Amino acid sequence: MPEGHTLHRLARLHQRRFAGAPVEVSSPQGRFAAGASLVDGQVLRRAEAHGKHLFHVYEPDRVVHIHLGLYGTFDDAPLPAATPVGAVRMRIVGRTHWGDLRGPTACEVLTGAEVNALRARLGPDPLRRDADPDRAWDRISRSRTPIAVLLLDQSVLSGVGNVYRAELLFRHGVHPLTPGRSLDRAQWDEMWPDLVALMRLGVRRGRIDTVRDEHLPSATGRPPRQDRHGGEVYVYRRTGQPCLICGTPVRSEPLATRNNYWCPTCQPA
Incomplete structure (x- = not known):
């Protein structure tokens, strides 16, 4: 299972490549179609990590929560986007890059309150400035x-x-x-x-x-x-x-x- 540094590395990468502008979000596999429709075309305000959890924040009450688990991967590349291959749970397309999420344990849209409740169950993350x-x-x-x-x-x-x-x-x-x-x-x-x-x-x-x-x-x-x-x-x-x-x-x-x-x-x- 990826350790915390992997999720923080992804968060930094996504912050640079996708945040600050509207993004296209879809679910070629279909399992995240309903969630993708809630954030498709929205501005990705920031990407951040807490432990082994990745958060794409669109609005206070529209946050995509991702946990890679044992088998999840999140790959990205410069545009143009390639045809989806395999079971792509979520695809994100920005101004310069696109990314595909495969095989995560969790990929869901949460409210701000739900994110706060999830984070309250987690211990301090050594990679976060707010860690105690x-x-x-x-x-x-x-x-x-x-x-x-x-x-x-x-x-x-x-x-x-x-x-x-x-x-x-x-x-x-x-x-x-x-x-x-x-x-x-x-x-x-x-x-x-x-x-x-x-x-x-x-x-x-x-x-x-x-x-x-x-x-x-x-x-x-x-x-x-x-x-x-x-x-x-x-x-x-x-x-x-x-x-x-x-x-x-x-x-x-x-x-x-x-x-x-x-x-x-x-x-x-």
Whole structure:
């Protein structure tokens, strides 16, 4: 599933390419036809993201809410628009570009009140200027739940997925099963700005890179990572491979229905 940096990257892209002018909105597939008719020809006022949710705001009470889920994609290209191919849930056509949304978990028109209610259920998003890390800390510091589970709980922290949670815990030497309430406030105060910086880097590069300069292939002489997800990481999807710092084989096991990755030496229980 795309993590928060992907949605913020899309929001910035759509803000540049579609916002500020009327857009054509349709549903070649037909499943969003009624919703598309409500905003077709309207001015897209802004595009924004909160966690893994994308919002196209047309009017206070006409907001297209998109959640890509596991299989959703949103591709765009310069005009002229090509003939729709496959199950295109929503097509948007602006002054210079067009875009197709395929396979989302959600694509719906919400009122402003409904958007506010949805966002109220979400935890602070490290990529938003209005994010309050104290809100997340309040939930974490009172919970017996493992920190690796809390980081994926979108009501605690919004936008973090399996990659960022594994890498953040590694970078700060925190074992994934550490209960939230056992985490020191000083540790959280170091983790939050680090997470913000990592996710902002993800927005700029369009991929997740978490390895510090001194551990990159160019510095150590090791081969670059070969993985369809791209990016240089410490533990994510590196089960059995040597830790980039201590050489201990990286471990993994299911945790709350997701694969969890850590180094038993750098992240002692």
